[in-house]
Amino acid sequence: MSATQSTTASAATAPDPARWKGWIPVIGLEVHCQLRTRTKLFCGCEYRFGAEPNTRTCAVCTAQPGALPVLNREALAYAIRAGLALGADIAPWSKFDRKNYFYCDLPKGYQISQFDRPFCTGGGITLESGHRIRLTRIHLEEDAGKAIHDRGAHTLVDLNRAGVPLIESVTEADVRSPEEAHEYLERLKEILLHAGVSDCDMEKGSLRVDVNVSIHRPGEGWRKRVELKNLNSFRNVAAAIEHEIARQIAIYESNDPSQQVVQETRLYDAQAGVTRSMRGKEEAHDYRYFPEPDLLPVQIDAAFLAEQREKLGESPTALRERYQRELGLSAYDAGVLTASPAVSRWFEECAKLCGSPKDAANWIQNEILRGLSNEQRPAAAIAELRVTPAGLAQLIGLVQKGTLNVPGGRQVLRAMLETGKDAAVLVRELGLEQVSDTGALEQWCREALVGKDKVIADVKAGKEKAIGALVGPVMKASKGAANPQVVTEILLRLVRELP
Amino acid sequence: MSNPDPSAERELVHKTAALARLSIGAAEEARLGAQFARILGAFHSLSELNVEGVPETTGGPRPASAAFGRLRADEPRASLERAAALVNAPQQDGEFYVVPKTVGGPS
């Protein structure tokens, strides 16, 4: 975390000082994102989440003596793209350093990371309020393996994840509340998803958040900061910050000298809603960073940079503006449809094919995304649907032409999602083509009028709305295939024709 | 940098050994402490050189034309069979490397 305090003038949006009894929280976020390369950062092992333990390793990532790292070009490309998407400065050349520490999930006894020349510096994200969270840096490093502690008397080590590329983005201590942390993370995730560099999936551990929290009184210097780990959702990040602020306030206000805020790492226990100290005694880290002699410095030349800029595409902010400006969507709809690049790509294709962005937006939001909302990963799931954007566009076309009514359309879409069949085929199979054969409709309408003297009288007395009570039975008789508007017209005509 | 006080040398060796994960007994500490001081003393001439503004040579020396690393295409290579990866491990269960129970993460 940087020692420079945020001076961005956004006092108007700052949290109410009364909220924390006059204490001011100072919050910084460190986010690790796995890059979605096929192979690891320094070797050709293909990582897959959930693979059988220790089946995705080689001489390099298990630190066999004598093995050497070779940098994956795509990982570098993604790191640079992440930097560009976040408005960072890209260093013309960069290098790797070794971070030395001992742990069973770290095969070499050091992590290849970056110390004083990260690929990206600066950049940031401006929140809805206008307050900007500045980034200190983004660097590229390798992930550690996994130590499993909850199976039996020993710790088990799986090195499949060892060497997977990560970018670590570190903010300045510009975050002022749990809500700002939450919003920052949402925005960061959205940006990285759109840049196509990471799945940002907390469930799978491809996005991990550590938080630094301290509090202080107005006008005084910063106090001891506490690092929070084990935060497995954005909601938990916000909750953990809230709890940690409260814990620190309680300690400072207790006036009990036996209680101290110490610089330490605490784990958040989401169930108990508390943070717990990670170890009894905090050892001072001495990572002994030094330049990695097994890797040469990396040059980011103009051509490489241009290539990454080109591959980056539109930012979510630009997309949202364009959806409102060019496609006439509401700010809300534009927001929903740009939450992930998979959804926005899906939407754009469908909108183009059906010719009506608004219809496409409605169908996708109301039918597709609502259906997916139970799923954990809408971004991935929309790509896995059995309905394609072209399929939905065809269905929308049928509704636009009046071949199908809206409830019928919903029914067809459900069947499409289940079977993967074409809308046109399903309309026939389900017998949902709207009946425009007035002969059949007239017959059902006549039957519906039998014995409905009260309704007939009301309509004749000018209360045309009363006819609505008879539309339902006709629709039922047609098994939903009748066009309700046509049915209403026929019923009214028949009543008028009655003596 | 080198210290004439033998207890300070021992303390230095003690701290450094802990950082390097070498368990060293008291007798060894004293012996290594003395050697350590002698070695650092012999190297002391380094501190007398004027190195103001001299760039650092990190990594092996390279000709300018090959100063930057080559990159690897993101193409998979075969991983080791699990049995081949685990074969040299002092303790393993056929799936995992097995180590003493540890909680609390790296330090």
Place this chain on the structure above:
Amino acid sequence: MSAAPLKGVVEGAAALRAGRTSALAEAERALERLERTRGALNAVLAVDRAGALERARALDARRARGEALGELAGVPFALKANMCLSGVEANCASRVLAGYAPPYTATFVQRLLDAGANPIAIANMDEFAMGSSGENSAYGTTKNPWDVARTPGGSSSGSAALVAAGVVPFALGSDTGGSVRQPAALTNLAGYKPTYGRISRYGLIAFASSLDQVSPFARSVADVELVTRVMSGHDERDTTSLPEPAFAAEPEPAALAGLRIGVPREYFPATLDAAVRARCEAALAELERGGARLVPVSLPHSEHAIATYYVVATAEASSNLARYDGVRYGPRRDGDGSLQSMYAATRAQGFGDEVKRRILLGTYVLSSGYYDAWYRRALKVRTLLLRDFERAFERCDIVAGPTSPTAAFKLGEKTDDPVAMYLSDVLTVPASLAGLPALSLPCGFLDAGSNRLPVGLQLIGPARADARVLALGRRYQQLSSFHTELSPLAREVAA
């Protein structure tokens, strides 16, 4: 005395291609010589008899079928115990890696295999290549075939001893600060450390990554050159390997006319052994008679080379050796039952004294509060040493001087004094720090009691001028015959 009974590399491969010998006969002969000298030398940690014989038979079968054979077809050789040949124990002469058989083969070993060379044994060494005498092996000290009471030099002690005893025509060592050149000088061999990056380090178990180079020993410069050439060329698995393919040999400069040989005054200090000085000066005079011009040059920062080297090398080593933690390979010690104490116990029991000293030193110079004063400063002085050479090479084509300040010293003579031991590298570490190609070759003998002990001359070239250094070495061996003299043990073996 002539070397006739012992075939060299070039000669042996030619004999095999011509059908005058078989790969099997060469392998069996080498294995037999190995067994005969084993007790006297303790130069071998493991023998791959089955593998060697199998490879030899396969090669003979290929020859019988009329298939093309590689440049090193059927030539037996030894690997240093820090080199990876899949399935063959590479324990770095350390208890911490006892029983470790790598699951992969080093690129340079593969290139030798592809050229038909046949590895028969794994040679003893100073533990993790840390040492200058071979006395730091966890598996006993290697003896010098010229005088078994003396050191063969180190750290590539076993590799040097095996070639000097006539067991194999060549062997691989690794040279980090002189670990091939110094033993070559002490055992009357050619030992060649190529330009840093000339040979891929993939599969060489690291001591100090920015300095380590695979380096061969043989009796003649032509032989080390052939072996070097086969191993050289870019390797996609080592980004620090030079980008160009294998280098081509240069013809030796027959007349030496116009060749400027720089003689740095710092390499002939007052403390230099008088006999070593005399032999080296005689060799330079011989080259001068051959037409070369001797140019006095200065490498003013040489006095700081030892300190710089030991700071840089131990810093890298402290990190490179962190992986020996008892999790993935090597024997484990339990400690008090916790993970961290398991590490500390495994490492304390597994590493020898010198390795521990260097891990401590390297950890110290990188640690918070000392980094700038030691490590960063050493990186800057390394630049000054590089510049020394750049300046010298403006005035000369090759720098020459002694390889080692003394001939082979007695075993046990320096074991209690790490600083004295470090100083034996004083003439070899500058070229290592500068990444330059450097050759040690025999230039005479001195008398030590009843024994004659070899003296080595060192030739250092500008970066990438490997072919030039080797060509001059070949030329010197046309003018001299010291390299054809065999150690007492080799004479016995060849008889």
